[in-house]
Amino acid sequence: MMRRLLIKNAEVNGAAASDVRVAEGVVREIGCLSRQSGEPMISANGGALLPGLHDHHIHLMSTAAAQDSVPCGPPKVHTKNQLIEILQRHSKSSTNWLRGIGYHESIAGNIDRNWLDGFVPHQPVRIQHASGRLWVLNSVAMELLTGSFPAGVEIENGQPTGRIYDSDQWLREHYTHAPPDISGLSDDLCSCGITGVTDMTPENNDDTVDQFMKKVAAGELQQRIHIAGGADMSYPFSSPFVGVGPLKVHLHEHDLPDFDDLVESINQVHRRQRPAAMHCVTQTELVFALSAFQEAGTIPGDRIEHASVTSDDCLQQISQLRLTVVTQPNFVRERGDRYLREVPQSDHPLLYRCASFLNAGIRLAGGTDAPFGEVDPWALMAAAVERKTQKGRSLSPHEALTPEEALHLFMGSAEKPGIARRIHPGARADLCLLSTPWQVARDTLCRENVRMTIIDGEIVYSDKAEEITKAASQCRQPIPIRAPALS
Numbered sequence: 001m002m003r004r005l006l007i008k009n010a011e012v013n014g015a016a017a018s019d020v021r022v023a024e025g026v027v028r029e030i031g032c033l034s035r036q037s038g039e040p041m042i043s044a045n046g047g048a049l050l051p052g053l054h055d056h057h058i059h060l061m062s063t064a065a066a067q068d069s070v071p072c073g074p075p076k077v078h079t080k081n082q083l084i085e086i087l088q089r090h091s092k093s094s095t096n097w098l099r100g101i102g103y104h105e106s107i108a109g110n111i112d113r114n115w116l117d118g119f120v121p122h123q124p125v126r127i128q129h130a131s132g133r134l135w136v137l138n139s140v141a142m143e144l145l146t147g148s149f150p151a152g153v154e155i156e157n158g159q160p161t162g163r164i165y166d167s168d169q170w171l172r173e174h175y176t177h178a179p180p181d182i183s184g185l186s187d188d189l190c191s192c193g194i195t196g197v198t199d200m201t202p203e204n205n206d207d208t209v210d211q212f213m214k215k216v217a218a219g220e221l222q223q224r225i226h227i228a229g230g231a232d233m234s235y236p237f238s239s240p241f242v243g244v245g246p247l248k249v250h251l252h253e254h255d256l257p258d259f260d261d262l263v264e265s266i267n268q269v270h271r272r273q274r275p276a277a278m279h280c281v282t283q284t285e286l287v288f289a290l291s292a293f294q295e296a297g298t299i300p301g302d303r304i305e306h307a308s309v310t311s312d313d314c315l316q317q318i319s320q321l322r323l324t325v326v327t328q329p330n331f332v333r334e335r336g337d338r339y340l341r342e343v344p345q346s347d348h349p350l351l352y353r354c355a356s357f358l359n360a361g362i363r364l365a366g367g368t369d370a371p372f373g374e375v376d377p378w379a380l381m382a383a384a385v386e387r388k389t390q391k392g393r394s395l396s397p398h399e400a401l402t403p404e405e406a407l408h409l410f411m412g413s414a415e416k417p418g419i420a421r422r423i424h425p426g427a428r429a430d431l432c433l434l435s436t437p438w439q440v441a442r443d444t445l446c447r448e449n450v451r452m453t454i455i456d457g458e459i460v461y462s463d464k465a466e467e468i469t470k471a472a473s474q475c476r477q478p479i480p481i482r483a484p485a486l487s
């Protein structure tokens, strides 16, 4: 059966009382349309129908891992018995890791593998200390570690205790584990109207692409995904739901790469028309990245991630180099009070600028940077408009965006962040329906305004459960890219 849907009485591209027909994953018609026999129909009641939101900077696997983690310390857990109870409640006969966070020795002392084995003997467990510097593993987990132990693996009487200090990188490389289940996160994104994401994890490689292909095929990931990552990724690569994005370079102010090497990496990917994205959270990192782009030259799609601190000079250079900036104004709210405390006052006007980028003609896109920021794109938009910290203090209010500009942060495509998509015949049916017209929604930017989310012509979220036509068990198989028009 042809997948069809008629959306009646929506606000489309600002025009009220428009009807939209969707078939085979594509917008077919917009206008005053009558229902065809057997065609499923949604009454939008005047709500705004938007292109589906695209989060341009997120880390899906680590967000899912963080959401899956069991709290092992305050404020949820204060006593040994509470810890045992929560571990036993979350443990299952599974080879998936049980990951705990926030442990503190005030709860049950200096726990080790034997202690954990007593309560979770069969499933690999790792519990992170609140300091972030220590993991405690049970015996099943220790057995999964391959290779020889670094100094951080504590040994007593010739046996590892299960306590591993300051060895995150080694742990990541040496334990074999299944990637986390991201279905819950994907549902959460659907309920925010997000139909596509760009995963900006610098370690991403061709294996990551395979993992995401499988997750899409299994229906575990419903969004389209664009995957940035290492220089050796196969590029170009594109399937209807999975694409490979820019080279991601993670600059660290205290450990900057050799300048000529960086320029050469940019040149290498540019020769394949693959853009580069540079992580810049300090002014030094930004100056370094801009010098490298200046030297290598730029191609469309080159971008600066974060641009957390941007001087006027850098802003001019970003404009001249025609770079896109992918910003996180959600940090103004989430971290603003700390910024105001810790960042020198003279730099406050340079933090997470937004309006100045647009005024300089720079393409500006948004990404929540979850799990470092919160998953909700609407909270980011509200923060971009309000420029208020959690405690209600203002941070460079002159950098505020209008609600329309804030929405546009998520309206770009994966390939063209910062350039708003429109709904038109032939466009992918990746859509976000709000419960009210935009003129109402713009005054309260929040995820509760999302009434329905449609990806590839299928309803993947509805605040009215009966409208979900997709069977929960239905799997999406990889399929060839369709022609844009009906034949």
Ligand SMILES: [Zn+2]
Pocket: 057, 058, 059, 200, 369
């Ligand atoms: Zn990031």
